[in-house]
Amino acid sequence: MSSRPVALSRAHRRRRTTTLVTKIGSGAGLWALAALFILPFVWMLSSSLKRNIDVFAVPVRWIPDPVQWSNYVEVWLGDQSMLRYFGNSLLVTGVSVTGDLITASMAGYAFALLSFKGRDKVFLIYLATAIVPYQLLLVPRFMFFQQLGLYDTLWALILPGIFTLFGTFLLRQFFIACPPELGEAARIDGAGEWAVFWRVYLPQAKPMLAALAIIRFVGSWNDYETPLVMLSDERKYTVPLGLTQFIDAEGGLSAGLAMAASVSSVIPILIVFLIFQRQFVAALAHAGLK
Amino acid sequence: MAVDTVTATAPPAAAPQPKRRNRRSRRTPTRVGWLFILPNVLGFVAFTLIPLIAGLGIAFTDWNVVSGLSGIDFVGLKNFQVLLTDTKFWESVLRTLFFAGITVPGTMILGVLLALALNRDVPGKIALRTIFFIPHIVSSIAVGMVWLLLLNPQSGVVNLGLGRLGVSDPPDWLVSQTWGLPSLVLISIWSGVGYCAIIYLAALQSMPPDLLEAAKLDGANAFQRFTTVIWPALMPTTTFLAVTMLISHSQGFGLIAFLTGGGPGDSTTVLSYYMYSEGFQFYRFGYAAAIGVMSFIGVLILTAILWRFQKGRGLYT
Amino acid sequence: MGDFSRFSRRTVLGGLAATAGAAVLAGCGGTDAGPGGGSPDSGQLNVWGGVPAESGPDDLIAAFQKEHPGITVTYTRYVNDDSGNLKLDNSLQGGVPIDLFFSYGAGRISKRVNAGLTLDITDKVKETPELAPFAADASPQANYVFDGKIHTVPAALSPGFVLANADLLDDAGIEVPEDWDVNDYHEIATKLSRGNTHGSFVAPEYARMVLGPDMYYAEGGEASRIEDPAFRTGLELSLAMQNDNSTMPKQEILAQKLETFSQSAFLSGRFAMMATQAYMLRYVADTKEYPHDFTVRAFPLPAPIKGQEHWNAGAYGDLLSISQKSQQQDAAWTFFTFWLANAGTYMVKGGRLPSVVDPAKTDDILDSLLGEEKETLYDVDSFKPVLFDDTVKVPVDTIYTGATEIEQIVKKSTDQVLLGDMTVDQWVTDVKKQADAAIKKG
Structure with a gap:
């Protein structure tokens, strides 16, 4: 690595900024991707509060109406x-x-x-x-x-x-x-x-x-x-x-x-x-x- | 269990054998080694190996479960002879090769990338790791239904999106003879990637930190660090994943049974589903077992190749 | 290090062979206790069936035990799918105590009979006057007879009928002719199709209604008879109805798994008519899970050819047998006859019509089937004629060689035709070839 302390510190600072940017960027990217993976659970949760006739309705309604809490009971x-x-x-x-x-x-x-x-x-x-x-x-x-x-x-x-x-x-x-x-x-x-x-x-x-x-x-x-x-x-x-x-x-x-x-x-x-x-x-x- | 101290020198019995590597040339007394593996080996022989051998034996019979032990009729190699000329069998072999050939490496590449990403300090790391594992946890009906919704030819998000992008004639995905199998590849990769990532993540986290530090001091950039340090150290894990995923994809049929039932036509009938149909649906257990044996031989060969590949990579240089 | 190359094949095979010997030893020596009669009024019976215990069996068994306090009955429910049936076969074969069991479908029971798992009850049936319709020589045939012997009696009879959304019919001002045929059905379905609503779910089962029992087999069962024009006509009808949008497109059916969830689609008004059986009425009656705001009306199945006698597409079901290995065959017989005589009282609420109907009780059966809100949910008068019509001929198959595989071949190929991947001509050649092969494989 460089032997000059000034260059080192600048490089260091630059690396810290890029790390922060990539961190936020990759975090956002991962969370966006995660949406696709959480979908089955959301479907399950939503269906668990539906009446049978609504579960397989197309197009899917993600918010149950009416909410059938009695399923859990x-x-x-x-x-x-x-x-x-x-x-x-x-x-x-x-x-x-x-x-x-x-x-x-x-x-x-x-x-x-x-x-x-x-x-x-x-x-x-x-x-x-x-x-x-x-x-x-x-x-x-x-x-x-x-x-x-x-x-x-x-x-x-x-x-x-x-x-x-x-x-x-x-x-x-x-x-x-x-x-x-x-x-x-x-x-x-x-x-x-x-x-x-x-x-x-x-x-x-x-x-x-x-x-x-x-x-x-x-x-x-x-x-x-x-x-x-x-x-x-x-x-x-x-x-x-x-x-x-x-x-x-x-x-x-x-x-x-x-x-x-x-x-x-x-x-x-x-x-x-x-x-x-x-x-x-x-x-x-x-x-x-x- | 207590094990006594052992000598650090190799026992004389090992000496005449030429060793390819001098690593671990020190032999453990047989008794000690066996004591370690004994609990597992005993249970394994009793609950897996014995039933399994009996299962293999079925391949040489003409048998359906209902007729019981007395109804076992040995037919020698007949089932295998029929298999060799069974076009449905060979077609399903090709489909399996296509399916596993894309799914296994695809899942592993995405899995290792995901593991690297999750190994960093991202916000909500623990939640993220759990979420990517969800396809593995939730009921298969939920997984199947969500993909039926996403890939619906008319109302599915995927085709609506393609329409926006100007694709005038988007595929019918799961209900198409051409796109059925690729759709299943896509879904399988999606559902396996979290599982791969978890295992890679565990391997990454138990990696000796001085290894990475040393690489950093050498001035290696992230990519170089990955190819020269991380990837070789992950090699045993990669082999494990390649072998176990190859196995599970050559055996699994739950998702196929739910989503396509092997159709349209036979376009998504892979080997495992064919075996399932012949055995569990048509009650030709002898024939199904023969398919199982062929599948076993095929995966065995592929595993042997993977094994060589791993060794060729000079794991311990 | 697992060094693959170092092991000779012989080591592996030797190891496998040694353990195989052990497995065979371990597998032998099953329970070989001979069957016994026992007493008709005492014992402990194990009954296996596919109907959930709370949809009838529990009540029926409670009533039985009241009448026969000496006999205790345990009901085990198995799921009637591939794995569930495998479990039953395993258990029957492996000596799990099972005295009576239900089979669903001729293919399943025939395998069990051929394997000697069922008790020959020919004489017992003959001595029971109530079971006369199910004797070996009864005519018309209402039972599965194996080499002139009776091993099972159906506890349910489900005639097929058309279930229609009466509101849609009335809005369109459509009168269904009493002697309608498939062309009338097609025409009415076309009139009922509007926007997202289709007139019919799928096309009528033409070939089954024309050919009846053993529809896939040529005389003697050595070959298939896919070349029979009835198959082509039926397929062309399906295609025509899909093309003019009077049935749901196959693609939509597959993409939404509607073959499994047709009740949801029907009760949310996505199509107006479907050929079905009595079990569907249970969903109609379940207004909590399947709320809907229209009445339903029943019609007989349309004739394949106007004015000509034809088969009904329904089936005898719930095939009850006594296990050959049962130690208490007399007590089992007591329960057997009780079930058949009382299915009409206890099993109807689960959507199962009894095979033995006391003519005086048809109104009670109907009440129990249609549920409490029958006046608002059903056109009640339309149901009795289709559910209790003595003149319908329900086919009883006698040949089962490769039947499951042939059904799968026909289904897959028909899907291909309706998806546009295959022509009708190809269908005939392909299915013929594959069905013949399936029969040969057995």
Whole structure:
């Protein structure tokens, strides 16, 4: 860089101004783009306050008239309240995502940074399995779970969710970009393998764990196919399955109610999002990068 | 779980094997490594691998679910022989290649750009990150309905806008044989970009800051910093996204089922939808499984290519 | 580092084969307990059906348990779509306790019967006088008979009829002739089309009304009969009606998914007439969700050819069967007959007309179907003749080879014709070829 202090300071000032301009510019640009992405949520919110006949009216009317607050009342306080489904979903999603974070980070770490016999073979099988279309899994899994006595229990949803290829693969790819020297240094200081993983590497992975938690939470929370095939007792239904009560025998949809339930169903996801976003920000501050 | 300290030297067993890289040449005792992966591997074998193998086996049978285990009729390679001459199958292979070939790189390029933008100090950063992820969160009916509204040939915003710009004969989008698949590409990119961005963002934020500082001191401009420092460091994440998106786009059919049902004609029948029709609608599970196996082989080959590509990029130079 | 190149194919295949063995072992040894009779007056029954519990089944079951305190009934609702039916098939096959279940559509039930999932109830039906119309040798055929045996009885009969916006008809001063045919229908639809309102939703189902049961199959079911002129005439009618704007354009229907949401479009006055079945009346009666300010009137379906006898485009539905694996087949039969006898009392509010109608009760059924505001919502007198007409012939299909696929081929190709991507001639050649192939595939 220039050795003359004056030039440096001028360049510095200029850079600050441009940064401010780009900041405002990119902010405005991003917000404009964001409008296109928020649209489905707006549609859902608007439809959740409409009568069925208005939901599919063309052209769409974004402001409901009349506003049908009763949709929410019926969804929450009606004969078939969503409350129980929420409880089930929270249980299933909470346990399986927590479990997945633990097993996936351990396995991902080992696949990336430990070198041991059989490692690559196992990983290859993992990866190959991920590629097999999941529809192929549905029927055999049903038959298998039936044999194990897991059919129509929440375990049928929780157990497969604890051990996912997705999480393992994601974290393997993360750890593989981590410098191996960190661990070596700790080992020289006498740290055990577990300590190296738990104290040295895992804290590094916080943002990625947060991303995994968010994605897996959404995936598990919105999963429709697995509970559909595995559950029959309505008291065990999760939220997406509970939404089927708004579909009548001819396939017609009580769209207003369904959307009121869907909007309610998004709220836990948003909460999780905000919680884990903090993790992102905390990691940022921790790393001293601004 | 507690793991004892291990020696820092490579065990003798590893010594005779020639190593391509000397990085991580130190071997962990097998027991330790396996202890780490064991919880996941056990669950994986029990709940995924075993059912999956059974699923693959279906491809060699003539089976519909209703006839049960006793109704399984092994037919060897018959399903595959039929597939080879099935024009619908090959057409849907081509459509899948077109669909995934544009959607996957498109989503990733936009995703990384979005992640870079969101990594800066923009006003309302947290809200923005959430908003771009919305297509991934909300009910698929909402996503589908919004795009039906936007792309409506007569009253949709897109065509009204094109009309303003003087386009006299705008496409019919989802109800057109020519534009149906491109419309789905567009919608898929839109709905995947936030997901890509979140993962890229996490990778960006765990990047060692001294790396960037060093690049800054070298006088590199933003573009140079990106190509020489950031992008190579993102390579494992990119591979992950490329592979997982390739997989999900070769398997997903929910949006297609809702928006076009594979039509008009067969113009949006991609491989996954074809498999779905054959299996879940026509109850030819053996044939559907054979389509699944072919799709598996195809994605496996593409993944292997991606893998080589990643390695060729000299990740650890 | 996952080093792809280093693994031989043999390693992978070896691994797969080993686990495949394990899977087969794990998959075998299902419950093989033989079916049993049990007692007709006690037991615990599991019933699976597609109608939401609160739209009738709950009430019917409550009434049943009052009459048969020894039998407890649990109703499980499954969504009647592809995945929901897969779940039912899985469960029936996998030994989930199900005693009775409903199937929707001939294709679905035929698969279940052929797989041996249903109990042969031929003799039981024969011994029950109320079920005489559904016996194996009944004429006209009102039941699905498999190799001369009865495995199911339809609990619902939904004749097709035309539902019209009476206000639009009266404003235009249109009298619908009693013996109207499709040309009259077309003409009236044209008169009713004004601005954004179309006379009809889609064209009448011409081919089905001419050909009736097994419309897609040539004699014997070994080939299709798409070359039958009825298909061409029907398609040309659709095209003509779309061209003069008397039906909604296909493009609009697809772009707004109106095939799924036709009730919204009809009740907001976007078209004046549609061929439909009784379930549509439930939306008409639901003035909270579907408020509208016109009355509706019912007409018989227009004849394909004036003065000639023809088939109705409606269907028998709600096909009730007893599971072959049920341990309580006698109690199940008790419930079976109860459902058929009482569907007219409890299931009508959900828009389902019973297949067994007590002539003395038609007024009650009609009242329950049309709801509380019937005087303002309906031209009440027009409904009884179309809903309870003994003379209409509702087709019962007997051949199902590749039926779902043929229906999909016909639908997609018809869409293409109406979107202008295919000519009628191409339609005939293409659909013929594909339908024959589908039959061959089975």
